[in-house]
Amino acid sequence: MRKIIFVTGNPHKVKEAKEILLPLGIAVEQNKCGYPEMQEKNLEPIAKFGAEWAANKLKTEVIVDDSGLFIEALGGFPGPYSAYVFDTLGNELMLRLMHGEKNRSSMFKTVIAYCRPGEKALVFRGEVAGEIATSIRGTGGFGYDPIFAVGGRTLGEMNEQEKNKLSHRYRALVKFSEWARGDSNSGSPPCQGDVITS
Numbered sequence: 679m680r681k682i683i684f685v686t687g688n689p690h691k692v693k694e695a696k697e698i699l700l701p702l703g704i705a706v707e708q709n710k711c712g713y714p715e716m717q718e719k720n721l722e723p724i725a726k727f728g729a730e731w732a733a734n735k736l737k738t739e740v741i742v743d744d745s746g747l748f749i750e751a752l753g754g755f756p757g758p759y760s761a762y763v764f765d766t767l768g769n770e771l772m773l774r775l776m777h778g779e780k781n782r783s784s785m786f787k788t789v790i791a792y793c794r795p796g797e798k799a800l801v802f803r804g805e806v807a808g809e810i811a812t813s814i815r816g817t818g819g820f821g822y823d824p825i826f827a828v829g830g831r832t833l834g835e836m837n838e839q840e841k842n843k844l845s846h847r848y849r850a851l852v853k854f855s856e857w858a859r860g861d862s863n864s865g866s867p868p869c870q871g872d873v874i875t876s
């Protein structure tokens with residue numbers, strides 16, 4: 679079975695990645711070495727830079743995950759600033775920011791960047807459309823899960839299997855696994871640095 683190093687300090691992301699990738703034939707091992715997080719308007723360059731940095735540091739192939747919540751009524755905020763906003767505002771103040779707002783459409787996005795030492799990263803995108811709930815609902819998942827609803831239920835109200843069948847992370851990791859399968863079969867040629875689009 680192919681094994682991949684997932685560079686992240688977030689144990690929830692690791693748990694989800696393991697559950698999603700194991701049935702797809704990829705074992706996941708966490709590494710907490712960290713990487714510099716660039717300030718960018720999009721997730722892709724943040725994930726790519728992190729993967730390239732970590733692959734060179736660890737001298738092995740790695741994946742990193744950069745995710746964000748993009749709220750339509752707020753012009754895509756907090757987007758790439760989602761971690762900072764979650765740490766400073768949290769879900770209650772996010773809901774207060776959205777108080778009285780009728781347009782609650784939002785998108786959760788994950789970019790998985792894969793890289794080998796000395797090469798350019800490849801990126802795999804996953805996104806799921808949803809709505810910002812009007813109250814905090816559910817105790818499952820992590821981060822914004824209790825305020826992000828898909829099909830009327832927040833991700834926090836879903837069990838792990840339900841979230842992992844439809845989430846932004848699931849969609850990005852499935853694309854990664856499809857690419858990895860072809861990569862293994864073809865004897866691991868060098869990455870071309872292509873961006874793999876959704």
Ligand code: IMP
Pocket residue numbers: 688743744745746747760761762764765819820821822823833845847
């Ligand atoms: P990052 O990818 O760690 O930068 O995540 C940005 C922010 O979004 C952090 O506050 C995470 O907790 C949150 N986040 C990332 N993935 C998810 C998810 O699947 N559900 C809910 N919140 C998430």
